[in-house]
Structure formats: C-alpha cells, structure tokens
Amino acid sequence: MNRRSSGILLHLTSLPSRFGIGDLGPSAYKFADFLSETGQRLWQILPVNPPRPDHYSPYQSPSAFAGNPLLISPELLVYEGLLDESDVQGSFEFPPDRVDFPAAVAFKNGVLERAYRSFARNGKPAEYEQFCTESAYWLDDFALFVALEERYDGHVWNQWPEDLRDRRPESLLRAKEDHRETIERAKFFQYIFYRQWKAFRDYCNGNGVRIFGDIPIYVDFNSADVWTHPHMFKLDDQKSPLVVSGVPPDYFSETGQLWGHPIYRWDALEETGYEWWMERIGHNLKLCDLVRIDHFRGFVGHWEVPAGEKTAMHGKWTAGPGSHFFRAVFDRFPELPIIAEDLGVITPDVVEVMEEFDFPGMKILLFAFGDDPATNPYIPHNLVRNCVAYTGTHDNNTARGWFEDEISEEERRRVLNYIGREVPPAEIHWELVRMVMMSVADTAVFPLQDVLGLGSEDRMNMPSVPNGNWRWRLRPEMLTDELRSRLLAMTQTYGRAAALR
Secondary structure, eight states: OOOOOEEOOOOOGOOOOTSOOSSSSSSHHHHHHHHHHTTTTEEEEOOSSOOOOTTOOTTTOOOOOOOOOOOOOOOHHHTTSSGGGGGGGOOOOSSSBBHHHHHHHHHHHHHHHHHHHHHTTTTOOHHHHHHHHHHHHHHHHHHHHHHHHHHTTTTOOGSSOOOHHHOHHHHHHHHHHHHHHHHHHHHHHHHHHHHHHHHHHHHHHHHEEEEEEEEESOOOSSSSSEEEEEGOOOOOTTSSEEEEEEEEEBBTTTTEEEEEEEEOHHHHHHTTTTTHHHHHHHHHHHHHHEEETGGGGGTTTTEEEEEEEETTTOEEEEEEOOOHHHHHHHHHHHHHHEEEOOOOOOOOHHHHHHHHHHHOEEGGGGGSSSSSSTOOTGGGOOSSSSEESSSOOTOOHHHIIIIIIIOHHHHHHHHHHHHHHHHOOGGHHHHHHHHHHSSOOOOEEEEHHHHHTTGGGOSSOTTTTTTSSSSSOGGGSSSSSHHHHHHHHHHHHHTTTTTTT
C-alpha cells in the first residue's frame, strides 16, 4: 500500500450478464482486462457472502465464510461440463441496467440445481473431497445451518427445537443424516463458487490487478456463525441477544443508527486466542489481496444498545480489545494488508491503534467541502500518503449526483473555487477524479459510476432507505474507447499506472 496506484470500486453483481445479475463469468474477466488496460491496479468489491433475500445487502449474510452462489457463472458451468449449452442459450428477459433479484434468484436456483444433479450423477472428484476437508472448519456447520433453516421454514435458529438450538451432539448427528442431500447440495455450491473464484483471482493477479475485499466487523444474528459459536456473543440463556450494535445520535441522525447485530464477548474470544477471527481473516486473505475492515472503530470501542430498543439513543460505549487483538493478528499474519474504515466520529484512541499498526484510513472527497476547505481533513492538500482516497463509496451518492442534486450553493461554490474555474455538471466527475488522482495519497479508488459520470439514479446504496439498493449494473457499451483512453492518460499523468507491475 506504500506505492502509488489506483483502482475501481465495482461489486461483482453489477457486472453485465445475460442472467440478470453479474457473476464470475466472462464479464468479470473482461472487466479485469479493462482495469489492466487503463492502468488500474486494484478492483475493490463488496463482501461476497450470500445475502439475505429481504434486502439482498452484501452486508447481511447467514455466513461470514460462505460464498454467494448467485455469483456462480452458468457459462463456466457449461465449460466445466455441469450444464448443457441449451441451459444458457436463448433470450432471457432481465433488465440490462438493474438487478431484478427475485427473477435472477429464481433463474440461478434452477441452473444450480441442474448442475448439482449432473455433479451427483457423475460421482465426487478428489478435488471436491479435498475442498470439503480443508473447509470443514466452517463448511460443515454452514451446510447444516442451510438445511435446518430450510427444514424450519426460515425461522431464526434460536426458534428451532431446543436440542438443535443448543447443538446437542446426538441431535446434530441425526440432523446430518436426515438432511444429507440438502447438505451435499450446499457444499457443492460452495465448492463451485470457490473454484470459480480461484480462477478469477488468478486471472486478475496475472494481469497486475489485485482484489480489494471487504470484511464487515459484525455478523448477522441469524447466521451459522452465531449458531455455531454462541459463547462468542452477548446472548441470554435462550440464545437471544442481550445487546445489539449501532452508533449513537450524531449530526446525521438525532436517534442514531440501530444496526441490530449481536455484540462480541471479546473476553471469550481472547481466551481462544481470537481463533474465530483468525480463521475469518485467513479465509479472506485467501480470497483477496487486501481487505477493508468495515466499522474499524468497533475494535477499540463500540456502541451497544439493549436489545428491544427501537432506536440507538439509549446505548453506551464499551471498550473493545484494541491493540491486544491486532498484536495477536500480526503474530499470525505478519504481512497484513488491512485498510481501516475510519469514517464518522473517530476518537483519539482509535487513531492511536491505527498509527501503532500503520493502518491506512479512508478519505472521501465528497466530504471535503462542507466547511472550510483550508482545514478540512478530506481535502486533497491535507491528505497523507498512508491513506486510500476516494471520490465516494458505495454508500454515497455518485459524484455527479452529489454535485447536481445534493450539495448547497455554498458547497458548490467551494468546489468550483478549488478547481479554479467553472465546470459543467457533465464534466464535474472528471475534475473530482483528477483531484483524487493527483493527491499525495498512495492509493486512489473510484466507484465506476464516478468514472462514467452517472447521476443520482445510478448510486449503489442509500443507507437510510431499506429497499431498492444494490441493483445498479454496468452496461457493456458504457466502457467506450474514449473512456479507456482518458482514464489511462490520467492514471499515467499522476504516476499511478505502473505501481504494481
């Protein structure tokens, strides 16, 4: 992270595809080519765990380890001999610029079921058995969790029969026997996902592109992780959360944000040498070349709210493990490519931990013009080398949408004064990209929507709105020759193109 480079933020579901949702197929390889050809050395993605079917957020998942089967490529399944060509031919009626999640899920489920039947008929190859053995530390419990969730109609695991809720060994053995095929199917989907993922990552790395992943600090309560490791979380004797996650009231919300995740028992984790976290970090480093830890400050101090509260107002700050945790992590992983998501109100104790371990933080250009640009910590002239500079993130409006629809006239004046001239809205995104490119920050990342100059209607996520997010998709014709030339020229001009060759 200490050499100049740049990259693009684009989640895999946003790639073009004939099947309603982006995946690990040909479009992923073509986008890796685009990055390489334009001098980009990083491809930042969102978490690749399977999303819950309510909002399809990549940050809400039944597993911190499992891969998202929706990302499996049907075209590669044909190439691997698990589907017939007829399964992926024909005209599919999916929106070209949005993910229709219910329709895409229905199609992918049918395709994956046919692939599983083909796999089951032909016997299990040694490679599959090896994957299951090497992944058993998370895969066995996840596959059983999937089977039991299906058996009990999607009810939360602490509402299952008490013997299964409490994981009594004889009941687990009986459940594994009763649901053998569902378990095998879940394992097969993971095997295929990780096989396709490895080929995808190898291709990216071979073309000088590193994968920049994302680890949410918290996990969902209704997940295989909490069911399997209830002792790691603050739960009552009925296995329900005592306290849940959030952030307190601030400038952006007078009632705070109530996220609702269970809170870690860091003392119990420490007794194991933080083993579950070590497994999680090691797992993600097998997937990605570097990772962002979402809500980094939660390792130092976190806001916990009594379960049952309707807002985050009545919580309290509780200390996290801080430096002790990261010393243990560095003992296990001496070369730890972590970026700290340090947005929001960051206290001095969080800064101390980041400085102790030399973790880069995040600097968002869209936050730079709300007050005096001379002293704003996000303005390009105040950045430091050891950071990742962005125009915006997946949670922000697009750069053009922000400029046209969101900021005040005073903020717009500050932006144009900083640029030094009038800029039409159709060109503002390039000026903002240029500011980040030319900054001293070692690493620069841009949501693809900002490079394309798209408006508010094409933002990826609006955190305050529960529905309609995560749906934006790239259309192939958007990556024009003019765009390629302009992005490459700017990347070369500011010394970022050859950093990782």
